[in-house]
Amino acid sequence: MTDRIRVMVVDDHPMWRDAVERDLQAAGYDVVAVAATGTEAINRFRATRPQVVVLDLQIPEPSGVEVTATVLADEPSSRVLILSASGEQDDVLAAVKAGATGYIVKSASREELLAAVRRVARGDTVFTPGLAALVLGEFRRINEPETPPGEKLTDRETEILKMVAKGWEYKQIAERLVISHRTVQNHVQNTLRKLQMHNRVELTRYAIEQGLDEDEDG
Amino acid sequence: MFRALAVLRVVVLGYTVVVNVYRNNYDRPVLGWSCVAIMVVATFVLIAVYAAPERRGPALLVVDLALAVAMLLATPVAKGPWFHATIPSYWIVGALLAWAVRWGWRGGTTAAVLLGAVDLLTRSHVEQKDWGNVFLLLLGGSMVGFVCESLKAMAAERDEAQREAAAAAERARLARVVHDGVLQVLALVQRRGGELGGEAADLGRLAGEQEQVLRTLIRSQAAAPAPVGASTADLAVALGVLGARPGTEVALPAGVVPLPREVVSELVAVVRACLDNVDRHVGDGAPAWVLLEDLGDAVEVSVRDDGSGIPEGRLEAAAAQGRLGVAESIRGRVHDLGGTATLDSGSYGTEWTLRVPR
Numbered sequence: 001m002t003d004r005i006r007v008m009v010v011d012d013h014p015m016w017r018d019a020v021e022r023d024l025q026a027a028g029y030d031v032v033a034v035a036a037t038g039t040e041a042i043n044r045f046r047a048t049r050p051q052v053v054v055l056d057l058q059i060p061e062p063s064g065v066e067v068t069a070t071v072l073a074d075e076p077s078s079r080v081l082i083l084s085a086s087g088e089q090d091d092v093l094a095a096v097k098a099g100a101t102g103y104i105v106k107s108a109s110r111e112e113l114l115a116a117v118r119r120v121a122r123g124d125t126v127f128t129p130g131l132a133a134l135v136l137g138e139f140r141r142i143n144e145p146e147t148p149p150g151e152k153l154t155d156r157e158t159e160i161l162k163m164v165a166k167g168w169e170y171k172q173i174a175e176r177l178v179i180s181h182r183t184v185q186n187h188v189q190n191t192l193r194k195l196q197m198h199n200r201v202e203l204t205r206y207a208i209e210q211g212l213d214e215d216e217d218g
Numbered sequence: 219m220f221r222a223l224a225v226l227r228v229v230v231l232g233y234t235v236v237v238n239v240y241r242n243n244y245d246r247p248v249l250g251w252s253c254v255a256i257m258v259v260a261t262f263v264l265i266a267v268y269a270a271p272e273r274r275g276p277a278l279l280v281v282d283l284a285l286a287v288a289m290l291l292a293t294p295v296a297k298g299p300w301f302h303a304t305i306p307s308y309w310i311v312g313a314l315l316a317w318a319v320r321w322g323w324r325g326g327t328t329a330a331v332l333l334g335a336v337d338l339l340t341r342s343h344v345e346q347k348d349w350g351n352v353f354l355l356l357l358g359g360s361m362v363g364f365v366c367e368s369l370k371a372m373a374a375e376r377d378e379a380q381r382e383a384a385a386a387a388e389r390a391r392l393a394r395v396v397h398d399g400v401l402q403v404l405a406l407v408q409r410r411g412g413e414l415g416g417e418a419a420d421l422g423r424l425a426g427e428q429e430q431v432l433r434t435l436i437r438s439q440a441a442a443p444a445p446v447g448a449s450t451a452d453l454a455v456a457l458g459v460l461g462a463r464p465g466t467e468v469a470l471p472a473g474v475v476p477l478p479r480e481v482v483s484e485l486v487a488v489v490r491a492c493l494d495n496v497d498r499h500v501g502d503g504a505p506a507w508v509l510l511e512d513l514g515d516a517v518e519v520s521v522r523d524d525g526s527g528i529p530e531g532r533l534e535a536a537a538a539q540g541r542l543g544v545a546e547s548i549r550g551r552v553h554d555l556g557g558t559a560t561l562d563s564g565s566y567g568t569e570w571t572l573r574v575p576r
Contacts, residue, residue: 013402019409058398085401088394088436089472106405107426109412129469129507137471137512165469166522166569167507176566 004030005121008050010041010067011083012059016106020054020083020113027114038062045071050078052121055100057084057091065091069098081120083113093134097199101192102126125188132165135191142198151198153191160187219319219366220274224265227312231261234309243297250296253289253305260285261312268316279313279320283329286313290336299342314355318363322370326363330355397436404429427462434458451482453517457510460486463493464503468510475512477576481555485519485574488551488559492521492570495544499568500525516557516575524567548572 007029011017014036021031032048035041037060045053053071057064068080081102082095092103102120104113105128116126127135139153139161153161163173170188174181235254244250264282267273289306296305304310310333318326334352338344404425411422434455453475461468477485489508496506500523511518545561548570552559557574 013399015406016402019406058394085398085405089470093472106402107408107429109409129467129509133469133509133511134472137473140471140512140514162509162511165509166520167467167469167505167524172566 004028005052005117006030006032006048006050007052007054007117007121008033008035008041008045008048009054010035010059010064011054011056012036013056016056023110023113024054024117029117036060038064038067041067042070045078046074049075052117053078053080054083054117055080055095057082057088057095063091065094065098068095068100072099079120079123081116081126089134092131093138096131096135096192097195099196101189103128103131105130124185125192127164127188129165129167132161135195136161136165138195139191147198151194151201153194157187157191157194160184161191164188219369220268220271220316223312223315223319224268226315227261227265227309230308230311231257234305234307237303237307238305241303245298246296249292250305253292253296256285257289257306257309261309264312274320279316279325282313282316283332286310286333287336290333290340294340294342301341304337304340311355311358314359315362318359319366321363322367323360323363326359326361327356328359330359393436397432401429401432404432423464427464430461431459434461449479450476451479453477453482453485453519454510456482456486457489457508457519460489460493460508463506465505466493466508467506468508470510471512475510475517477517477574481574484551484555485517485572488548488572489519489521491544491548496521496523496525496568499528514576516573519572520569521572522567522569527563527565527568528561 007024009017009020009024009031011020011034017034017036021034024031032050033044035044039062041053041055041059042062053067055064055067059067062070064082064084068082071078072080079102080095080100081104082092082100083104083106084092085106096103101123102116102125104116104126108116119126136158139158143152160173160177163176164170168176170181170184173184177184234257238250238254267278286306286309290304290310293301293304293306314326314329314333317329321328330352334355337355338348338352341348407425408422408429411418411420411425414422454470455474458468458470460466493506493508496504505524507520507522509520509522549559552572552574555574557572559573560571562569562571
């Protein structure tokens, strides 16, 4: 099997690392690396180049958010799936802004986890209702008159994101709105893309401000 | 504070030495110049001793002040009773301010009274400028003392606040670590329990409920520093508790959603009624989703199930029989809060949307 999906599991709890690794292997995934800390994760990612990183956010430094940003900067075609126990909202939101395309809580069943890895590997986004509500709230927060249209949600995107937050599955949304499953998927992906775009714009703006300050000093 | 005083001591010492050299009007030059020499040595010894905070005890301050008094007392002996200026001149402010810094306005005033009295009593005739100097001593001693006291109190308050903030941050960090560990185990038990089935499944379900409770607790703690006073409560935390019902997923925005306390409890009660309805009509523990949105000028809560919907005509039949159905009760309660409750039901399930303005 040469086309097995290559996965790395990052979790500082051995029992979880083993359980997830076992499940993935049993389901036919190729677990090329496991890591317990942020540093290990980044180093082993560079050595093995997995397609999917299953990542716990609460790991020893550097944090899961930093690991997400670093590995995706190294290899933009890789995908990060957040598997989190405590679901600290700020961290989850930060990881998604840093480029993670999936989020699932540890209390999810094995089938849900495997389905999430499969979908993330395919390039789809995996939203829980909780994550959809966070993203929705974030767009409401940043929705100001001066926000460029490219960083705002369209009415359709808001509608679909809201349905995801209310627990509708993509297939049900497609049926209800009489659109294709792919279209629903695209809309959800667009919301993430816009959120990440907004994040990059904010970071750039911040960098420019810092840069200007330095010029004034110099 | 004592470091600044050290600088001042050197400055006034310099002034005193220069003035004494300039005047050089001693009856007994040996005694007079000895006094100047003592002051030079004493200044540097005192600066060195005062440098360490633990040495700034009463003994040192008494010695400091006694030296200043001794210099004043030596003046009539060295210069004769009709002297104009004392040998130590402004050098005595070193001792005065040390007392003011150490013991506040009381210390400053005590030292000023003592130095002033000695100065006046050693003179055989007191001129207007001498009264003026003594008045300045009193004013300076008490005011500097008062300011030092206030500064020290402020510094102490600031230190206390910083210590508390650091302790709170550390507590929060530790709590996160502990909570995360517990959540990991609960989640694992829930997951494996579900896979094993039977009694293990029950254990897993219990673990899942506890996980939900702990998660809500963490959220409410994280929200504590936000401006949630006695009259307001966080609707997000309050709704989060409802996730303890099996099959219920509560989706919340980040941060707090503050609302008047009674609005929060009434809204939670209404949502609970909606969930009870799901239990009754769709099945015990049937899947349900609660979504809270903060729209700025209003909040919107939706409660959804994926049952088969409310059969057509049932609500009307209930109304016709004069029964106040659950639906009417929900509408009425939200209406009392100044909001609206809309019901959407079909083959895809039933959804309540509760909208309450701020």
